[in-house]
Amino acid sequence: MTAPTGRRPLLFLDVDGPLIPFGRTPPEYTTYDMTGVAPDVADHPFLPRLDPAHGGMLSALACDLVWATAWQHEANTYLAPRLGLPELPVVEWLEELDLDGHDERTGLHWKTRALVAYAAGRPFVWVDDEITGTDTAWVAAHHGTHALLHRVDSREGLSPADYAELAAWLRDAPATEAADECG
Numbered sequence: 001m002t003a004p005t006g007r008r009p010l011l012f013l014d015v016d017g018p019l020i021p022f023g024r025t026p027p028e029y030t031t032y033d034m035t036g037v038a039p040d041v042a043d044h045p046f047l048p049r050l051d052p053a054h055g056g057m058l059s060a061l062a063c064d065l066v067w068a069t070a071w072q073h074e075a076n077t078y079l080a081p082r083l084g085l086p087e088l089p090v091v092e093w094l095e096e097l098d099l100d101g102h103d104e105r106t107g108l109h110w111k112t113r114a115l116v117a118y119a120a121g122r123p124f125v126w127v128d129d130e131i132t133g134t135d136t137a138w139v140a141a142h143h144g145t146h147a148l149l150h151r152v153d154s155r156e157g158l159s160p161a162d163y164a165e166l167a168a169w170l171r172d173a174p175a176t177e178a179a180d181e182c183g
């Protein structure tokens with residue numbers, strides 16, 4: 001499998017919630033034995049909930065996937081092999097992570113500014129279980145082109161309905177000129 005390149009929209013992908021669901025009551029989840037496919041990570045007991053079928057569904061979307069998760073580069077070590085995905089680009093968080101969620105000054109999620117900066121005007125989708133209306137409004141005001149902030153229910157993870165919505169948005173997303181990457 002070759003990583004997609006070019007000027008398709010980016011898709012910023014969160015892990016905990018969209019790919020590794022949590023929070024159901026009772027916590028009944030299907031688990032997947034991926035022994036031998038990728039190393040286990042001892043301090044992440046929910047990792048077996050990662051459905052490897054997400055890899056094919058994500059690859060089918062007309063976008064360039066980027067990890068946007070507190071896992072950072074460990075997503076390529078522990079998750080990509082399970083999903084059958086190549087090593088993907090990673091958004092590196094410059095500010096110290098506040099995993100409790102939101103910037104007290106603005107109500108923004110701690111990822112929001114970094115994702116808009118990373119996109120640098122390129123259309124993008126952000127898939128996360130912690131997006132709020134504050135993030136959506138801030139992106140609309142500060143990102144010069146199309147963006148879809150798509151909140152996923154962390155109890156279920158990415159569902160067929162989520163994938164259908166993402167695919168529809170990406171189908172209609174405008175192509176971006178490559179000129180700004182040349183020269």
Ligand SMILES: [Mg+2]
Pocket residue numbers: 014015016017018128129130
């Ligand atoms: Mg999350």
